[in-house]
Amino acid sequence: MGRRIDGAPWQVRFVELRGATPGPATAIVAGLYGDKPLGSIAVHDLELQLMREQLKGTVLLAPAVNLPALQVGTRVSPDHLYLNRRFPGTPSGFLTDQVAHAVATVVYEHSECIIDLHSGTANMALWYSYDAGDLELTSSFGYLPVVVDFRPGGQVSATAVERGLSGFLPEFGGASLPSPAAGVEGCLNTLRYRGHLGGSPTGPPRLPVIRERPLFLASTSGILQASVSTDSVGSEIPAGRLGWITSPNTGEVWEEFEIDRPGILLMAVTTPTIVNPGDFAFMVGFPHDEVEVPGAS
Numbered sequence: 001m002g003r004r005i006d007g008a009p010w011q012v013r014f015v016e017l018r019g020a021t022p023g024p025a026t027a028i029v030a031g032l033y034g035d036k037p038l039g040s041i042a043v044h045d046l047e048l049q050l051m052r053e054q055l056k057g058t059v060l061l062a063p064a065v066n067l068p069a070l071q072v073g074t075r076v077s078p079d080h081l082y083l084n085r086r087f088p089g090t091p092s093g094f095l096t097d098q099v100a101h102a103v104a105t106v107v108y109e110h111s112e113c114i115i116d117l118h119s120g121t122a123n124m125a126l127w128y129s130y131d132a133g134d135l136e137l138t139s140s141f142g143y144l145p146v147v148v149d150f151r152p153g154g155q156v157s158a159t160a161v162e163r164g165l166s167g168f169l170p171e172f173g174g175a176s177l178p179s180p181a182a183g184v185e186g187c188l189n190t191l192r193y194r195g196h197l198g199g200s201p202t203g204p205p206r207l208p209v210i211r212e213r214p215l216f217l218a219s220t221s222g223i224l225q226a227s228v229s230t231d232s233v234g235s236e237i238p239a240g241r242l243g244w245i246t247s248p249n250t251g252e253v254w255e256e257f258e259i260d261r262p263g264i265l266l267m268a269v270t271t272p273t274i275v276n277p278g279d280f281a282f283m284v285g286f287p288h289d290e291v292e293v294p295g296a297s
Helices: 037-050 067-072 095-110 135-140 156-162 181-194
Strands: 015-018 021-029 056-062 113-116 124-131 166-173 206-212 215-217 222-226 240-246 253-259 263-269 273-275 280-292
Touching (some): 015 037, 037 056, 037 181, 067 095, 113 156, 113 181, 135 280, 156 166, 206 263, 222 263, 240 280, 253 280
Parallel strands (some): 021 056, 113 166
Antiparallel strands (some): 124 263, 206 280, 215 280, 222 240, 263 280
């Protein structure tokens, strides 16, 4: 889709793994944002793992969907659009829309379920899955708390659901959690659940289900400092102060972030760091239920 300045076309690489016996068709896509390379690494590791497995059906892998954004290492694509808000895209116009259209055409025609694999960044750790209406499917990934009743428009997985397919969006790792293992193991768990692989799921047998998940954004410029670290992402934290923003000029505290009861830290950034209005600081989830991981003993 589109062309580079030298005339060469942009292309998205897909890997199709076909099992020896018939079965379901599942797509796993990563690299939708250019500042999340850990997801791409997880898909490459997953490919190597699946090559050693007795696979049923078809697994479609796309480790680096948004090459223009990955090239410059930014969440926003070079045309200033967020790819995972543009699906199903259009065949012409903005390059981001062309990428969305090309990817959607392949995954929606050649799979029944999409795992929209995301990760944290070099300075942000994340640990949760966004459910798109099939709680059992989302919980099959394991490892990550499940956030329900939140589905932004234009996501590749959410748009798949609107078209009668299934899907969900896991977010894992980043910052001081650089291992791709949870992304790989979670995808393997869902592939077991979908019937591609045998065996039992790995990870915890039950997961928190979260509806209330306040997101704390900076509303002023300054230095963000924290009482919780990225090491704590995915863990329960006590009530109290999460962090604060001070003036680099005077040291005065300009803004504070607090929770009034214990919760699970879903997102945090490496601190101290300079922030500006709208920058991410923390996200905390308050579980209201639990769900069993399908197949867990």
